[in-house]
Amino acid sequence: MQYITIYQLKSGKWRAEVRFEGLRKTKVHATEKDAKKWAVLQERDFILNHNTEIALKKKTILTVDEALTRYSNDVSQFKKTAKKEMQRIKYFQNVLPHVD
Secondary structure, eight states, X not given: OEEEEEEEOTTSOEEEEXXXXXXXXXXXXXXXXXXXXXXXXXXXXXXXXXXXXXXXXHTOOOOHHHHHHHHHHHTGGGSTTHHHHHHHXXXXXXXXXXXX
16 A cells, blocks of 8 residues: 655644555655655655565566666667667667676
């Protein structure tokens, strides 16, 4: 279960609360805008950390080179700017250090 709750305190400040998979974070902010911004970032972090844990448990770990290759094959080739994007990807694959 996940949700974001933002409400105003008697002091006029705003409390943001984020819940995700049994985890909870809360913080008080001066403005509602700051509270919403913080809450969205915290929710994003919860989701990314959760998905990373799942991937590690499944042993589905990609190297940057593998991820770039998959992106090039699955996404880039269908774009209007495919040729340029695929050239950039090949450049990064050649420039980035390889761990064997």
